[in-house]
Amino acid sequence: MKSNALNFSGGPGALPETVLEQTRVAISALPETGISVLGMSHRSDWFRSILNEAESNLRALLGISDDYAITFQQGGSSLQFAMIPMNFAGRAFAPPEYVTSGYWSGRATSEAEKVTSRKVAWDGRATGYRQLPDLGQLDISNSAAYLHYVSNETVEGLQFPHCETATSVPLIADMSSDFLSKSIRPDAYSMIYAHAQKNLGPAGVTVAVIKRSLLERIPAGLPAILDFRTHVSHGSNYNTPPVFAIYVLTLVTRWLRFDVGGLETMQSINERKAKRLYDALDALEGGVTIHADRRWRSQMNVAFTFGDSRLDSAFIDAAREQGIVGIEGHRSIGGLRASLYNAVTDQAVEILANAVTEFSLERI
CATH class of the missing domain: 3.90.1150.10 (Aspartate Aminotransferase, domain 1)
Incomplete structure (x- = not known):
């Protein structure tokens, strides 16, 4: 083997393997265009069709309603760690709350602190990050801007068994390493995000699924590229997006829909x-x-x-x-x-x- x-x-x-083979061909020349995927314009009709298909496949696989916008961004989850509090931790709310359950959620918690006041709702350090809390049992302020957690800790090998929980505040989940690995209820969340280099494709693109009503709380004056509304309004094509990574992501979602079932x-x-x-x-x-x-x-x-x-x-x-x-x-x-x-x-x-x-x- x-x-x-x-x-x-x-x-x-x-x-x-089927995605690798299609990618190999596309690097030389896309069957639809005769041009290498590495040289395809992000303003082409072909790429717009890829963006549309990627979104359509995600909506079909997860059952995502039109109440949610889907964007394809750059910067990985590390950029999202900063963008989320910049966009959603407004002055009208109590500090956002974070579950620190391992290496990557620790990074998210630390980055948020650089942007806003934030509260640690639970920290697994005392257990050596070998356990997880019951999200529904955490003592969360009803006025908190949101509750953030990482659904699967790749470093320590920890995973929340149920990704849905009843919370009184918007629930935001970094699902980078288990996104599309199982069925979920997207309507339980206000935002889900996942970078691609686990189950979605190569590094370079991050999927963000955002409840449209959450976008209404974004303050004015953010740099355009750090404002989620920019990416929504421009259809993930505000600046040159990672065409290759999004193309491979589209192939992976095709595989999940039509080959895996x-x-x-x-x-x-x-x-x-x-x-x-x-x-x-x-x-x-x-x-x-x-x-x-x-x-x-x-x-x-x-x-x-x-x-x-x-x-x-x-x-x-x-x-x-x-x-x-x-x-x-x-x-x-x-x-x-x-x-x-x-x-x-x-x-x-x-x-x-x-x-x-x-x-x-x-x-x-």
């Missing part, structure tokens, strides 16, 4: 993949340590360690000999991490699970 099929990287992550099917596949790997790790009975407490284990990112950095390194080398790549843990916690994004197949997970078992029997 080719290493593309055994790519467990935390991001940029694996892409479906929708998000309920994708969710079942992802549940099966995660179960296979976690079962293999649990069967080692202490030979490995999974970072997340069982209740909060992520279906997208499995963070674990053999308990010794030398063993972790030895497993990385042994796995590479089988073509398995991208399993190094994040620099903040070390260890190992297998990311099971949508394009990672059952067969790839089977190979990884067997590799973990064989390594444990031989070395531990």
Whole structure:
């Protein structure tokens, strides 16, 4: 099996083989235009059709109503960390509240503090970021500008089991690493955002789904490119957008709609993949340590360690000999991490699970 099929990287992550093949052709010349996708104008009719299709596919996959605008922006989630409080933490509201459940939500919380007063509704630092709260049980001010959380922590391998919760304030979710991996109720949120380099395509584009009524609270005077209304009113084409990244995202959403058959099917596949790997790790009975407490284990990112950095390194080398790549843990916690994004197949997970078992029997 080719290493593309055994790519467990935390991001940029694996892409479906059919998308890779279509992209290869498009880099040389798009069948529709005869011009490389890398040289296509963002003002062309072709690109407008791609933007329209990308939005249409997302609405169909997630059931997003016209009450929400969909934009394609640049800057990744890191830019959203600053834009969200700039746009939505108005003086008429109490400070926004943040759930700090891991590395990336910590980054979001820190960036917000540079822009506005903000409150930490819950912090998992004391547990070593191994657990998550029940969002519905948090003590949130009824006048808070919004509640922000990260639905899946890629570094620590934590995932909220239910992305919908009843909150008295607008709910904003960074879904960068589990967006389109399962069905959700978009109407439970005032905003969802996700950068592409997990389940959506290559780095360079970030999807933001924003309730139109939330846009009404944006203050005047923001720089145009940092104002969400700019991107909505210009149809995600205010300045030169990442044409290539949006094109590949469109291919991925086609794949999800028409090849996979929708998000309920994708969710079942992802549940099966995660179960296979976690079962293999649990069967080692202490030979490995999974970072997340069982209740909060992520279906997208499995963070674990053999308990010794030398063993972790030895497993990385042994796995590479089988073509398995991208399993190094994040620099903040070390260890190992297998990311099971949508394009990672059952067969790839089977190979990884067997590799973990064989390594444990031989070395531990």
